[in-house]
Amino acid sequence: MALQTQTVQQTSQTLKLLGDYNRLRMMQFIYERECCVCELVELINLSQPAISQHLRKLRDGGLVMEQRKGSWVFYRMNEDHTTFNLMKEILQSLPSVQSELDELEQDGLNVICHK
Amino acid sequence: MALQTQTVQQTSQTLKLLGDYNRLRMMQFIYERECCVCELVELINLSQPAISQHLRKLRDGGLVMEQRKGSWVFYRMNEDHTTFNLMKEILQSLPSVQSELDELEQDGLNVICHK
């Protein structure tokens, strides 16, 4: 693991994207499980457009992939990205966000989609 | 390794610092061996003030430590930083810069200090 090398440019771009507090938080959740926008809006203390704009940056950088399911758009990690293993290392070094996801469920604010 | 967790804020700050291409390059060299400013000026395609300003950011962020030796100031990794292990993982995932350091020596541009 983490033994393949990737370009410095690619890596610095990934790190720049993860180097924003709110985006890093978003990635923590998306790493735990795929999330839709409205869930992230609940989980992160930011407006919906702000979340949307961050997600676009993450998608443009290739870090996440989007998938529309009905009216929701779900985002998940892009496991094919060059820096995926590195991202895993980074996200694993952080405290778990599981409890926050649990709380979201308890509040009935998680989205269940059968598409 | 990488099993201790650190705060998201601390990590995002480190990643922001490493998320700049030129700073990441600088850290690659400093990780390989301690470097003085004039060496980094040779190794990186940036002006001396630009290098100096980046180094100050890295120092303010606690990522590196400085030590004056005569007229030179050497910078080395701060092994006590909370994110040191994570930084190691990141830097190890990048292609080696050893050949560039070798070339510096061959050109007689490396600094040998006996203090």
Next chain:
DNA sequence: CCCTTATATAAGTTAATACTTATATGATTG
């Protein structure tokens, strides 16, 4: 002591970034 070398800081400029509010698009449902 000057003079040079090494490094840091100051000040200014340009561009990028992270938001905000307002609005548009897109899908679902009654």
Next chain:
DNA sequence: CAATCATATAAGTATTAACTTATATAAGGG
């Protein structure tokens, strides 16, 4: 198809960031 919910985009703003040039500081060597 009108109303609603979910999401994206547009436009504007304030802050930050990464440089540049010029100058200051600091150490070392005739």
